[in-house]
Amino acid sequence: MSESPRDQILRLRAAIQRHEELYRKKHAPEISDFEFDKLVDALADLEREFPMFAGPDLGIGDDKSEGFQQADHKAPMLSLDNTYDEADFRAFGDRLYKALGGTGLEFIVEPKVDGVAVSLTFEKGQFVRAVTRGNGARGDDVTANVSLIREIPRSLKGAPDLLEVRGEIYMELAEFQRLNTEREAEGEPLYANPRNLAAGTVKLLDGEEARKRRLSIVCYGLGACEPATAFASLKEFKTKLKAWGFPIRDDIDVQQGVDAAWKAIQQLDVLRRDLPFPTDGAVVKVNRLEDQRRAGTTSKFPHWAVAFKFPPDQAETILRKISMQVGRTGAITPVAELDPVLLAGSTVARATLHNADEIARKDIREGDTVRIQKAGEIIPQVLGVVLEKRPAEARPFDFEARLKELGLDAARDGEEAAYKLRAPSREMKIRRLVHFASKQCLDIDGLGDAVAEQLVDLALVDVPVDALGITPAQWRMLEGFKDKSVDT
DNA sequence: TATTGTGCATAAGTTCAGCT
DNA sequence: AGCTGAACTTATGCACAATA
Known part of the structure; x- marks a missing residue:
């Protein structure tokens, strides 16, 4: 009964084009704006799911971020799955060996630069546009601001007809400090970290302001490429990038097998402290493109690459109080109010405790000293209580009693962990x-x-x-x- | 104030491979 | 064919800092 995705896409595109013309040229729409939006959304969803059937950008503005044109990625721009320890990483390797049949795999290990991913499109060797990741299929066209980065070559000799070069835009630590010194002198609030400032700058509508902040880029990846046979491996691609004049990390060797890759990761953990840009991990990719193709991807991640996150810094602080937040759905979330403490670049004062069971499991009490860390880059996480520092008067936290005190009429939703407002307004x-x-x-x-x-x-x-x-x-x-x- | 982009935790739901 | 556990996907919620 159901029509194939490809047919659905073709039908939707035809319908959208027809309605758009009716509306724009004849001012005689047959359907409401609302129904039109639904068609556009449905098409976007389908094309994201089946990028191989996606057609050219229809140029229909949707209600995403205004001020930027959007543009399609020719090849989907995926993000990377994360691994956090040696076992995770080896599991990734095992899956690959299983999928590819146990032949000698080659890996490329490089630092994971903390910035904004971007795709640079070259047509017939000419730089034509720069696009953010967006939803993976379509992103914002940020060519204007990215063009300010001088390191990007504008024309390539002997390039394939169509080439998407993937890279990361970042701000060097020295530039970040320079800008913050200026801000300080002018008495303005300081920027919090280089990653957000780089992201902000890329999306700046004011070109004059963007010009004052120097961004850098490092290129590492291959998106769409026609003809597809232009490169056999990542290493070969990167060598070519270097010849064309792209900034790349050229201290990257090919690692033979998982053991060698793991060693390279550990070396990076030491080296990263001296790098001129912010990093939060390593990226490991399969070198040979044929192997990449065979390993395939999920809708979100390639099977042939992972990020390895270096273990985060930890800190201890005092949990003064557990407060309750009521979410949009009436779900109640306990939050730890902490003595502010500096951790991995920002000040942490609150952390989610998820639910009542979590508090009970870790026996977290008000007044306890807790050990916290940043999960990934940003989210503070309470690891557990430092029992030796528990004050004598600390009592186990009574979730329900606290709800009553606050006048929240909540109950568990069946067997679920979360408490929800019982009588929603x-x-x-x-x-x-x-x-x-x-x-x-x-x-x-x-x-x-x-x-x-x-x-x-x-x-x-x-x-x-x-x-x-x-x-x-x-x-x-x-x-x-x-x-x-x-x-x- | 609202939105965007970054990214993690948790839980529930779905699919898949391997086994009987 | 049916079962089972693992892997994968989807949904929700949260934090934070940037711009508009």
């Missing part, structure tokens, strides 16, 4: 419905009867928009339901 109910509907489906026909009925009721009532966390897109959806209920 009308506003909460609306939010939950709207959120559910906008996430789950594009059309009211796809909803269960009960939910659809409630939504139509809601759409007919005047909903106080300001009071709710309703986004413009969700609001348009509600408006659409209003039309729908008039029809039927």
Whole structure:
């Protein structure tokens, strides 16, 4: 019964083009804006899932970030799965050997630069645009700001007809310090870290301001390439990049086998402290492109590459209080209020404790000294209690008693770990419905009867928009339901 | 104030390979 | 064919700092 993804994509594209023309040229739309948006969203979802069937960018502006054109990636731009210890990493190696049949695998190990991933497109050897990762299939066109980076060669001799070079834009630590010294002199608040500043600069709309902040780039990866046979291995590709004048790390050797790769990772953990840019790990990739192709990818990650995250710095601090946050869905999340402590580049004052069971399992009490670390780069994580420093008067934390004190009428949802508000207010109910509907489906026909009925009721009532966390897109959806209920 | 991009934890749901 | 555990996917929630 179901049409193939490819046919669906073709049908959607034809429909979108027709409706767009009706709207733009004849000013006689046959469908509502809301329905049109749904078509565009459905197409975007499909093309992300099946990039091999994706057609050219239709140039339909959606409601993502304004101020930037968007552009399609010819080959999907994936992110990397993470590994955190030797066992994780060896499991990655084992999977590969299994998938590829136990032949001698070659790896490339390089530092994971902490910046913004970007894809540089060259057509017939000419630099034409730079695009952020976005959703992997389509990102923001940031050519204007990226063009300010002088290190990028503008034309390549003997390049394939089409070439996407993947790289990471970052800010050197010295440049970061220079800018912050300036800020300090002018009495302005300091930038927090080089990664966010680099990300901010790439997306800056003000070219004058962007010009004042020097960004760098390091190139490491191959996206789309036509003809596809231009390179046999990453090492070969990088050698060519260097000949063309791209900034690359040229101290990278090919490692034979998992053991050699693991050694290279450990060496990097030492070396990284002296590198002129921020790093948070290593990237390990299979060298031969044929092996990469055979290993394949999931929708999110390639099977032929992983990131290895170096163990984070840890710190101890005092947990003063456990407070409760109520989320959009009425879920209650306990949060640790900590004595602020400097950790891996930023000050940590709060950390999520996830749920009541987590607190009980770790027996976390108010007044305890806790050991914290940054999970990955940003999120603070409470590892556990330093028992020797527990004050004599500390009592086990009573989750339910605290809820009562705060006047929160909450209960466990069956066997689930999380507590939820028991009697959600009308506003909460609306939010939950709207959120559910906008996430789950594009059309009211796809909803269960009960939910659809409630939504139509809601759409007919005047909903106080300001009071709710309703986004413009969700609001348009509600408006659409209003039309729908008039029809039927 | 809202949105975006970075990324981790948890849980639930789904798919797949290997076995009986 | 059916079962089972592992792997993978999806959804939700959270933190933080940047720009608009």
